[in-house]
Amino acid sequence: MGLNELVEINWTEMLFQFIGGLGIFLFSINFMGDALQKAAGDRLRDILDRFTTNPFMGVLVGIIVTVLIQSSSGTTVIVVGLVSAGFMKLRQAIGVIMGANIGTTVTAFIIGFDVGAYALPIMGLGAFLLFFFRKDKIKNLGEVIFGFGGLFLGLELMSGGMKPLRELPAFIDMTVAMSEHSVLGVVVGTVFTLIVQSSSATVGILQGLYAEQLIDLRAALPVLFGDNIGTTITAILASLGASVAARRAAATHVLFNVAGTIVFMIFLVPFTAYVSWLSSALGLEPKMQIAFAHGSFNVANTILQFPLIGAWAFVVTKLIPGDDVSIEFKPKHLDPSFISQSPSIAIGQAKEEILRMGEYAVRGLNETYSYLKSSNKKHSETAYQLEDAINNLDRNITDYLVKVSAEPISAIESERHVILMETVRDIERIGDHFENIIELIDYREANRVVMTEGAMADLDEMFSLTIETVERSLEALNHHDAEIAREVAEKEDLIDKMERKFRKKHIQRLNDGQCSAQAGIVFVDIVSNLERIGDHAVNIAEAILGRNI
DSSP states (O other): OOHHHHHHHHHHHHHHHHHHHHHHHHHHHHHHHHHHHHHHTTHHHHHHHHHOSSHHHHHHHHHHHHHHHTOHHHHHHHHHHHHHHTSSOHHHHHHHHHHHHHHTHHHHHHHHSOOGGGHHHHHHHHHHHHHHOOOHHHHHHHHHHHHHHHHHHHHHHHHHHHGGGGGOHHHHHHHHHHHHOHHHHHHHHHHHHHHHOOHHHHHHHHHHHHHTTSSOHHHHHHHHHHHHHHTTHHHHHHHTTSOHHHHHHHHHHHHHHHHHHHHHHHTHHHHHHHHHHHHHHHTOOHHHHHHHHHHHHHHHHHHHHGGGHHHHHHHHHHHSOSOOOOOOOSOSSOOTHHHHHOHHHHHHHHHHHHHHHHHHHHHHHHHHHHHHHHOOHHHHHHHHHHHHHHHHHHHHHHHHHHHHHTSOOOHHHHHHHHHHHHHHHHHHHHHHHHHHHHHHHHHHHHTTOOOOHHHHHHHHHHHHHHHHHHHHHHHHHHHTOHHHHHHHHHHHHHHHHHHHHHHHHHHHHHHTTOSOHHHHHHHHHHHHHHHHHHHHHHHHHHTTTTOOO
């Protein structure tokens, strides 16, 4: 066996070990994060929504949520979603993003406690809990422990794979170059994190390199700063195609980390001296030195930039112009103080919120109709947001009305209460049906299904009548107008007749070979959903007939 062949075998072994270790690390940290997120359930979204009342609380919540799910990217993606949906203002989001940067340093501290030798037994314990217990809580715990052990196994494999690099002249030259040209280190850290999409992984690799003395502190710190820039790619990807507000939140994440890196690069020499002093004062192991450097950078960066939250919000608003989200998810009229003080007023407030929910249903139908005609994705995205808003209002209004029902109310108020409960359900179902129609249009677009002119004309006619019927049913509810309610019932009869007539026309087109079977399925299912929307509209109107609401 020649020397070249031996070198090639070593290269292969090194690469396989490093890539395999990186794969195990990424899988394990995601597996652990998913398990923690599963354990927390929908509470994470509620925590972010409820407690981010101001930027300072946003920072604290950002730290807590990121520690819980072990992923700053995960927290930022949730935040981008909440901002996009209108649950969270930009200033609150900036605070959460700052907190997420601090929270992610916990992973580096966990890695700093070198328990790699116990990785396999830890994974064994996790697997035992995962496969031999039926209770979800124990299985969840098993997933967390298994992921925790896998994280260290991946790190051990990566460290083992990187050891031969100390003999490689090209790598030695690169680390020397990074020590002399610190901007190169920032670029390396940024690019590698962009590729891996996990700052925890790249910081873990950096800890391994530093522990193996393959890189010195002056070269390691700029790489660490670059890791923080690279991790913003996940938020950027999450914001693509999202609302203007979501894109602004993602842009803030980038600007915050870039600005922090610039400041710390200017003060790199004193920061390096501070890390060296801290290491000797606390007697830190190499991996823990990087963890403390990472933590110090993110905490100091947040403290420095916290007073600039307003300025950052102003800057990104100028950089990314456009109207902010116009869909307000949160209820506007449900004042809890009325429930005990005046249940009658509380019922009136619930009615106002239901009418607002109904407006969202009409807007959603109009956006769906526009999507059918234009195939423009913006309309479907807005309609999906409106459907989310309807679902959120449904939960809030129902909870509010349930609380009202626990109070002593008159027979008339009790009847109004029942009608409103039923109406909420009908409006929520309208949202479900226009979401079904959007999915059918998505299918049409994905499969390039061509609808005939006759089919499109039929859908135009039925859509217009259905939207008008829903609008009139809400008018009847708003004005307690029995005449309008009867008009809605008549329109709904027309919708039913239209559905039967259009189905026959569709069969005729099929027999004549004018349209494909796929086009027929899309057409019939859209017509069926519109007919059901008509049913829900008449349910709302019929509640008015003969009743005083």
